[in-house]
Amino acid sequence: MSAGPATTASAPGPATRAAALEVESLRVCYAGLPAVDDVSLRVEPGQVAALIGETGSGKSSLALGVARLLPSSAVATGRVRIAGAELAELPARQARQRRAGLVGYIAQDAMAALNPVLPVGQQIGELFRVHRGLSRGDASHQAVQELARVWIDRPEQVAHAYPHQLSGGMRQRVMIAMAMALSPPLLIADEPTTALDVSTQAEILGLVGELQAQTGSGILWITHDMGVVAELADWVAVMYAGRIVEQGPARDVFEHAMHPYTGGLLRTRQDLRTGRPGTPLYQIDGAPPALSAGRPGCAFAPRCLRRTEICAERRPELVAAGPALGATAAQGAGTPAAGTVAPTPSPEPPWLAACHHPEVSS
Amino acid sequence: MARTLIRRIAFGVIAVLGVAVLAFLLEFVVPGDPARAIAPRAQSAAVLENIRIQLHLNRPLIIQFLDYFGELFRGNLGTSYVQRQSVTSLILPRLATTGYLALAGVIAEVIIGGTLGIASTLYARLRAAVAAVNLTLLALPQFVVGLVLLLIFGFRLHMAPVTGGAGLAEIVLPALTLGLVGAPWYAQIVADQLADSLASAYVRTAVAKGLPDRYILWRHVMRNVLSPAITMIGMDLGAYLSGVVTVEVVFGWPGIGLLAVDSLQNLDRPVVMGTVIVGAIAVVFFNLVADVLRMYIDPRTMQDPA
Numbered sequence: 013m014s015a016g017p018a019t020t021a022s023a024p025g026p027a028t029r030a031a032a033l034e035v036e037s038l039r040v041c042y043a044g045l046p047a048v049d050d051v052s053l054r055v056e057p058g059q060v061a062a063l064i065g066e067t068g069s070g071k072s073s074l075a076l077g078v079a080r081l082l083p084s085s086a087v088a089t090g091r092v093r094i095a096g097a098e099l100a101e102l103p104a105r106q107a108r109q110r111r112a113g114l115v116g117y118i119a120q121d122a123m124a125a126l127n128p129v130l131p132v133g134q135q136i137g138e139l140f141r142v143h144r145g146l147s148r149g150d151a152s153h154q155a156v157q158e159l160a161r162v163w164i165d166r167p168e169q170v171a172h173a174y175p176h177q178l179s180g181g182m183r184q185r186v187m188i189a190m191a192m193a194l195s196p197p198l199l200i201a202d203e204p205t206t207a208l209d210v211s212t213q214a215e216i217l218g219l220v221g222e223l224q225a226q227t228g229s230g231i232l233w234i235t236h237d238m239g240v241v242a243e244l245a246d247w248v249a250v251m252y253a254g255r256i257v258e259q260g261p262a263r264d265v266f267e268h269a270m271h272p273y274t275g276g277l278l279r280t281r282q283d284l285r286t287g288r289p290g291t292p293l294y295q296i297d298g299a300p301p302a303l304s305a306g307r308p309g310c311a312f313a314p315r316c317l318r319r320t321e322i323c324a325e326r327r328p329e330l331v332a333a334g335p336a337l338g339a340t341a342a343q344g345a346g347t348p349a350a351g352t353v354a355p356t357p358s359p360e361p362p363w364l365a366a367c368h369h370p371e372v373s374s
Numbered sequence: 375m376a377r378t379l380i381r382r383i384a385f386g387v388i389a390v391l392g393v394a395v396l397a398f399l400l401e402f403v404v405p406g407d408p409a410r411a412i413a414p415r416a417q418s419a420a421v422l423e424n425i426r427i428q429l430h431l432n433r434p435l436i437i438q439f440l441d442y443f444g445e446l447f448r449g450n451l452g453t454s455y456v457q458r459q460s461v462t463s464l465i466l467p468r469l470a471t472t473g474y475l476a477l478a479g480v481i482a483e484v485i486i487g488g489t490l491g492i493a494s495t496l497y498a499r500l501r502a503a504v505a506a507v508n509l510t511l512l513a514l515p516q517f518v519v520g521l522v523l524l525l526i527f528g529f530r531l532h533m534a535p536v537t538g539g540a541g542l543a544e545i546v547l548p549a550l551t552l553g554l555v556g557a558p559w560y561a562q563i564v565a566d567q568l569a570d571s572l573a574s575a576y577v578r579t580a581v582a583k584g585l586p587d588r589y590i591l592w593r594h595v596m597r598n599v600l601s602p603a604i605t606m607i608g609m610d611l612g613a614y615l616s617g618v619v620t621v622e623v624v625f626g627w628p629g630i631g632l633l634a635v636d637s638l639q640n641l642d643r644p645v646v647m648g649t650v651i652v653g654a655i656a657v658v659f660f661n662l663v664a665d666v667l668r669m670y671i672d673p674r675t676m677q678d679p680a
Contacts, residue, residue: 081582112584124575129597129672138593139583174673190583 030096032057032198032230033078038090040073040082045303047073049254055230057197062241063234065251066300071234075200079115080107095197112143116191120203122183126175132186133171139193158189163219181212192223199231205240217243238281242266250274253301253311256330260363270333270365273312318369333365382665386658393654398442401643402435408455408641429455452644461648465630469652471540472629476614478545480607482553487560495568508558520551520624538626548625552618556610563606567599601672608664616653
C-alpha cells in the first residue's frame with residue numbers, strides 16, 4: 013500500500029505521508045448545544061475507520077463537519093486536516109474548489125442525494141467539467157468510464173438514465189462513482205448501505221474494498237451496523253452523546269470491548285446471529301440523552317449496569333485501554349499523556365476508552 | 375408516454391363534452407325569453423312567436439339538444455341570435471385578443487411572483503415584507519386592482535390609455551392587473567419549492583462536489599422549482615383564455631370575456647355556448663401542454679401508472 017504515489021497533489025510534503033484525516037478536538041454546536049463534543053480521531057491512508065453509534069450520537073454531524081458541509085445554523089470549532097489540508101480554514105471559494113478533490117461524500121439515501129431531474133451521467137460529468145475543465149463531450153465520456161469503474165453494466169446507457177430509473181444498488185454505486193471521481197484521499201460514507209438489501213450491501217462493500225485497494229484512500233465509514241464494521245473496518249470509534257467513548261483496532265475492540273456501551277452494541281449483534289427463536293433480543297435499556305451543555309459525569313451512566321457514584325460526578329477521560337494496560341490502568345486515574353491522540357502515527361494505534369470501570373478481560 | 379398522452383386527450387374530450395352538456399342545460403334553467411331579448415319592443419305575440427319558430431325555440435328540449443350537438447360534431451357552433459353571423463366568426467378574433475392578454479398576464483404573474491418568491495427565500499430580511507405584499511394582493515379583488523391602476527396611471531398620470539381597445543399601449547394595465555392578482559400564488563409556490571430544493575440532499579451533494587453556487591442554483595435547483603410552476607402556468611393560460619371577464623370589463627378589452635357577458639345579457643344562447651366550449655377546450659389544451667412540458671423537465675412524471 014505504500015508503493016503507490018500519494019494522491020494528495022498539493023500537500024506540502026512532510027517526511028511521512030499525511031494522515032487521510034486528522035481531527036483534533038472537533039466540536040459542532042447547534043444553538044449552543046454540542047452535537048459533537050471534543051472529538052479527535054485519525055484515519056490513515058488505505059484504512060477503513062468505522063464510526064459507530066446510535067441515531068443522534070453525532071456521527072453525521074461529525075462527518076458533515078469534516079467535509080465542511082454543515083448547515084449554516086451549526087458552529088464548528090477544532091481542527092480538521094484532510095491529507096494535510098485544512099479545508100475548514102480556507103476561504104469559501106477555495107474550499108469549494110478543493111473540497112471534491114480532498115473528500116468524497118457518500119450519503120445514506122442515494123435517491124434523495126441524486127438530483128431527480130438530471131441524468132446520472134451528467135451528474136458525474138459535471139465534476140470533470142467544473143474541476144478539470146473538460147468539454148461537455150469529454151466529460152460525458154469520462155462519466156461513462158467512472159460508471160464502469162463502479163461495476164455498472166452497459167455504462168453508456170446508464171449514463172443517460174435518471175436516478176428513479178435505477179435500482180437502489182445502482183444509485184448507490186453512482187454516488188460512489190461521484191465521490192471517487194476526483195480520487196480524493198478521504199472518503200466519508202454516511203451509512204451508505206442502510207437502505208439496501210443484504211446482497212446489495214455485500215456488493216457495495218466489495219466494491220468499496222476494491223476501489224480503496226486501487227486508490228489507497230482513507231475511509232471514514234459511519235454506520236450502526238456492527239456486521240458492516242466486522243466486514244470492513246480496520247479501526248473502530250464508538251460515539252455516544254457526541255463523544256467518542258471507545259476507539260481502537262477493530263479486532264481488539266470486537267474481542268474485548270472496554271466500554272460497557274460498546275459491549276452492549278456488540279451483544280445486540282450477537283443476539284441477532286445466535287439468539288434462539290422466541291428468546292427476546294438483548295437491548296440497552298433507556299435512550300441516549302438529549303443534547304445539553306456542560307453535563308457532569310458520564311453521559312452513558314443512566315443506562316449503564318456498571319455505574320457507581322463517580323460516574324455521575326466526573327466525566328471519564330478517553331485514556332489508554334486494552335489488556336496490556338488493563339492491570340495498571342484499571343482504576344483509570346493514572347496513565348499520563350494518554351488523554352489525547354498520540355501526535356505521531358505509531359505502528360500500533362492506541363486503544364482508548366472513556367470509562368471509570370472499563371472491562372478488563374482475562 | 376404516447377399512451378399517457380392518448381389517455382389524457384381522451385379524458386380532455388370527455389371533459390369538454392361534459393362542460394358543453396352542462397352549459398346547454400343551464401341555459402334553459404336561466405329564466406328569460408331569447409325572443410324578447412331580440413325584439414324587446416315587439417308588442418304582438420305573433421312577432422315573438424315567429425322569432426321562436428325561426429330559432430327553433432318552440433321545439434322540445436331533446437330535439438334542440440340533438441340538433442345542437444349534431445351540428446357541434448360537424449364543427450358548427452351555430453349562428454348568433456343577435457348579430458346574425460356565425461358564432462365561430464364572432465369568437466375567433468376575440469379569442470386571439472384574449473390570447474394576447476392571457477399571455478401577457480401570465481408573463482407578468484411569473485415575473486412578479488417569481489421575483490417575490492426568490493427574494494423572500496434567498497434574502498431573509500425581505501421575508502416579512504414579501505409576506506405582507508402577498509397577503510395584500512391576495513385580499514384585493516381583480517376589479518379593485520384594475521380600477522386603482524386605471525385611476526392612477528390612466529386618469530392621474532396619463533401614462534396609459536383609458537378608452538379601451540386592444541393595442542400594445544392598452545395591454546399594459548390589464549396585464550399588470552392579472553399579474554398582480556396572480557403573483558402571490560406563484561410567489562408561494564416558488565418560495566416553497568426553492569426552500570425545499572435548497573435544503574435537499576441533492577443540493578448538499580452538489581455542494582460536496584464543489585460546484586459553484588450559481589451553477590447549483592440554475593442547474594440543480596431551478597429545474598426542480600420550475601416543474602410545479604409550469605403546471606400552474608398551464609392552468610392559468612387555460613382559465614384566462616376561457617375569459618378574464620372582470621379585467622376585460624374594467625378595461626374595455628374586447629376579448630372573449632366581454633363577448634360572453636354581452637351574450638349572456640342578450641340570452642344569445644349559441645354565443646354563450648360557443649364561449650363556454652372554446653374556454654373548456656383552452657383549459658384542457660393548456661393543461662395538456664403543461665403536463666407534456668413537465669415530462670421533459672421532470673422525467674419522474676413520465677412514468678405510466680402501471
